[in-house]
Ligand code: HEM
């Protein structure tokens with residue numbers, strides 16, 4: 001390095017010196033660019049593959065579900081809770097003032113228009129991913145009559161909204177669409193006018 | 199005996215012609231001589247045994263792991279059964295698996311003792327900062343390795359550990375969700391996750407080997423510390439590593455292997471969790487999920503951060519309590535990197551630091567309590583009970599105890615360590631390692647009385 005510098009100075013003067021610097025920087029920049037171009041495909045292989053993404057809709061028949069009954073279906077590897085809510089449960093969810101909510105959202109915005117009794121939510125606690133209790137008769141439903149996550153004590157109400165505990169947000173509503181009066185398809189967006197809140 | 203003989207030059211020690219031929223092409227023999235003659239302080243106590251034990255466990259984990267991998271199937275439909283097949287049908291499969299499963303826990307036990315040794319004797323101070331930093335990197339890599347290994351048997355605890363830990367990253371604002379999807383390779387923990395965890399669980403131990411080589415290269419550059427914390431000055435202060443410390447290390451290793459063997463043969467599932475013998479079910483979380491014991495203190499720190507924890511108030515306008523907990527959990531490890539700067543004392547060894555010594559032990563107790571907190575349900579009132587002999591209710595929930603001990607953990611590093619270093623008046627140091635043993639003046643007489651000569655002193 002030192003010898004190189006000397007040679008450069010000795011023969012061509014300082015002009016040559018800066019030209020060499022330019023070459024170093026250009027080479028370095030191209031190498032970094034090349035490395036990034038190779039790194040991206042390697043990292044992107046870890047994202048969901050095409051077949052994982054493709055297996056992305058599930059049809060559910062709602063006809064056998066009785067009022068007050070909750071069922072669990074598996075969608076994208078996680079449980080989806082389907083709750084055919086009673087009038088009382090819907091009222092309970094609707095009379096809560098928004099300012100009492102940790103993650104304010106109306107109950108109307110979480111169901112489809114005219115389908116108030118059907119609550120469809122992803123049953124994965126938004127804290128650290130445990131499955132909340134409340135799906136089977138007799139299991140704990142927490143202080144707000146919805147769901148209770150035993151892992152670190154999160155309570156959800158009858159709209160699946162977080163009311164108490166460490167979870168930061170409400171149980172999310174997945175994309176789904178009513179394909180008939182008694183069937184839904186998970187994984188497809190609803191037609192604009194049926195999703196009340198949006 | 200000249201401590202530095204045998205560095206490099208083939209003509210250092212007489213060798214046969216073949217040995218010389220090899221030596222000129224690859225310095226095997228001089229390297230071996232370097233290790234056997236490595237000038238080691240003659241006053242090392244048994245706390246200095248744990249580094250070599252950790253090295254042994256690492257090799258043992260790699261050997262047992264490679265054999266397990268020959269019988270293991272990384273697929274969600276077969277993983278659990280392949281591990282049960284190892285346990286029931288593969289010749290000595292139970293032995294290899296129990297060695298590996300308990301070996302992971304033993305590895306942490308040894309490394310934690312090694313680390314606390316460093317905190318007590320000031321091993322992170324100049325000129326050993328890089329050794330210390332490399333050690334922490336090894337610990338972080340071990341944690342990643344052990345976590346992914348625990349997922350492989352694909353029992354209930356495996357699955358839910360994977361779920362909860364990967365979900366920690368969802369706390370990161372904006373990009374959290376893309377990161378978890380990327381970690382999972384899907385929409386939740388599933389087959390792609392198990393596959394990549396197996397690949398990385400196989401890889402990382404070899405990365406650890408690489409960092410261990412650097413750790414030892416740095417050690418042999420600046421040489422070992424010792425319980426007195428004064429550097430070796432003359433050849434009188436050191437003895438060659440071989441045979442003195444090879445024998446002492448082997449003795450310690452023997453004792454350690456008895457402990458390991460006790461668990462493998464008499465209590466192989468003592469440190470495990472029975473739920474992990476239930477196959478993974480992505481639709482039902484077990485009632486109590488707890489991490490392995492070596493992760494419990496971090497788990498307690500994570501859970502201490504709720505909306506009404508006073509350490510969270512000052513930042514509550516900025517980030518969620520969940521994210522604060524994640525930062526605190528990683529911070530509790532990363533803060534160790536700062537020890538060379540946080541500790542303002544000139545004196546290395548706690549033997550000569552009357553105040554720091556007390557708070558060191560308070561800190562040890564604090565981490566143990568954190569471990570207990572991590573193992574218990576946050577909302578329950580903490581009881582201290584012993585085998586039905588007594589049962590004493592503290593009146594505090596585990597969460598409250600977790601908050602206090604979490605506070606103390608950071609208070610220790612950020613406030614106590616720098617302040618004590620400035621204010622404390624250390625006791626007089628001996629002039630050299632030999633002095634307290636061979637006499638030579640009354641300086642540091644107190645210290646001399648304390649440092650009992652070990653069996654090596656005859657040398
Ligand atoms: C740093 C060293 C290592 C640590 C701390 C470690 C830790 C662990 C842990 C905690 C488990 C779960 C044990 C159980 O509950 O069944 C495990 C399983 C496993 N490990 Fe490792 N491991 C290490 C190195 C390796 C290596 C180098 C390999 C392979 C080349 C390997 C292969 C496996 C396999 C196949 C399993 C699944 C079988 C089983 O669960 O017993 N491990 N490891």
Ligand code: FES
Nearest residue numbers: 125127128149152
């Ligand atoms: S995962 Fe549900 S409360 Fe923590």
